[in-house]
Structures are given as structure tokens and as C-alpha cells.
Amino acid sequence: xxxxxxxxxxxxxxxxxxxxxxxxxxxxxxxxxxxxxxxxxxxxxxxxxxxxxxxxxxxxxxxxxxxxxxxxxxxxxxxxxxxxxxxxxxxxxxxxxxxxxxxxxxxxxx
Amino acid sequence: xxxxxxxxxxxxxxxxxxxxxxxxxxxxxxxxxxxxxxxxxxxxxxxxxxxxxxxxxxxxxxxxxxxxxxxxxxxxxxxxxxxxxxxxxxxxxxxxxxxxxxxxxxxxxxxx
Numbered sequence: 050x051x052x053x054x055x056x057x058x059x060x061x062x063x064x065x066x067x068x069x070x071x072x073x074x075x076x077x078x079x080x081x082x083x084x085x086x087x088x089x090x091x092x093x094x095x096x097x098x099x100x101x102x103x104x105x106x107x108x109x110x111x112x113x114x115x116x117x118x119x120x121x122x123x124x125x126x127x128x129x130x131x132x133x134x135x136x137x138x139x140x141x142x143x144x145x146x147x148x149x150x151x152x153x154x155x156x157x158x159x
Numbered sequence: 160x161x162x163x164x165x166x167x168x169x170x171x172x173x174x175x176x177x178x179x180x181x182x183x184x185x186x187x188x189x190x191x192x193x194x195x196x197x198x199x200x201x202x203x204x205x206x207x208x209x210x211x212x213x214x215x216x217x218x219x220x221x222x223x224x225x226x227x228x229x230x231x232x233x234x235x236x237x238x239x240x241x242x243x244x245x246x247x248x249x250x251x252x253x254x255x256x257x258x259x260x261x262x263x264x265x266x267x268x269x270x271x
Contacts, residue, residue: 053201080257081257081258081259083259083260085262090247090265090267091264091265092163092165092249092251092262092263092264092265093202093249093260093262094262095259095260095261095262098257098258098259100257136201136202138202138260140257146204146207146217147192147204147260148201149194149201149202149203150201151199151200151201152201
């Protein structure tokens with residue numbers, strides 16, 4: 050059974066304090082790993098797709114990396130507007146389904 | 160602009176009533192999904208459809224029903240058989256094969 054866990058559950062940072070969020074997964078053949086940002090009361094907003102170990106993607110202050118067992122979302126010099134819940138999901142080779150982790154709730158304090 | 164539209168955004172239901180949540184997409188995606196989100200939990204799959212007139216149960220399909228009569232539309236009915244329907248419901252779509260999900264803005268259902 051495909052599974053995704055995320056840590057920490059919640060993270061509070063000061064503005065400018067860089068950190069990383071972890072997504073650990075088990076899947077029977079990885080089709081893709083996805084990162085989303087979700088603001089309260091809104092639908093998740095797509096950030097990155099990673100397909101193979103060693104791959105990296107960047108967007109503004111965010112950088113996602115992938116190994117065979119986990120992915121990291123690195124946040125460099127975060128700003129208060131980066132506060133949100135960050136969701137990780139995987140899609141396995143056998144089927145169209147996506148499996149989501151519980152998310153990391155990030156708060157960036159000014 | 161292409162996207163996914165969910166309605167209504169907020170819905171209140173009395174116990175024993177069925178309610179239908181609407182989901183429409185103009186992204187020309189073949190696959191559509193319904194997820195349920197509860198506080199502190201990941202998104203859980205209710206139903207998905209990869210093609211018109213075909214759909215499959217997800218992990219928590221009991222008490223829900225769907226139809227896929229058109230490529231653009233995938234409505235979800237929350238029936239009175241759903242024991243704990245108060246939740247945030249998200250509709251999503253994707254292309255067939257590898258690729259990300261695109262989400263609507265969600266519908267919040269509250270049972271009074």
C-alpha cells in the first residue's frame with residue numbers, strides 16, 4: 050500500500066530563517082511526487098512535480114529535492130506570505146490514484 | 160482562463176438530507192477526482208473517474224455517489240447514509256498518465 054508521511058506536523062519560523070520540510074514515501078513504482086501549497090479554506094495550489102531521484106526544482110524561495118525514499122522542500126529566507134500548509138503527494142505506477150500526506154503547517158513570523 | 164469550478168462554496172444540510180456538490184472543469188482533462196479533507200488529516204479519495212460514464216470507488220466511498228455523464232462535469236452526492244459528512248470537499252482533475260492534479264477552491268459542507 051502506498052503511503053506518505055510528512056514532518057514536522059507544524060513549523061514556526063522567523064522571517065528570514067531558512068528550513069526544510071520532509072516528505073517520506075513508500076510506493077510501488079514512483080510515477081511522480083508532487084508538492085502543493087494550501088491556504089486556509091482554499092484548494093491546494095500546485096508547486097512542483099519530481100519524477101526521479103536526484104531531480105531538483107526551484108521556484109522563488111522554494112526548492113524541492115527527491116531521493117528514492119523522501120523529498121525535501123527547502124525554504125530559503127521565508128517571508129510571512131509563505132505561511133501555509135504544504136502538502137506532499139505521490140502517484141504510483143499502478144493506477145491513476147494520488148496518495149497525500151497530512152501536510153506541514155508553516156507559520157512565518159515577521 | 161482554464162480551471163475547475165466548485166459550487167456551492169458553503170453548504171448547510173439537515174440530517175437525513177442528500178446534497179449534491181457541483182464540479183466543472185474546462186481544462187479538457189480526462190480524469191476527475193473527489194477528495195475529502197478533515198482537520199489534521201491528509202486528503203482522502205472518495206471517487207475518481209478516468210473517462211466518461213465510468214468511475215471507481217476510492218478509500219472512503221461509503222455514503223457518497225457520483226456520475227460522469229460529460230467530460231467536463233463530475234458531481235458528488237453526499238447521501239443520508241454518510242455518517243459524518245461535515246468536511247471540506249475538493250474536486251480535482253488531471254490528464255491521463257503522469258502529471259499533477261489541479262484543484263478547485265473547495266466546498267465546505269456542514270450538517271446541522
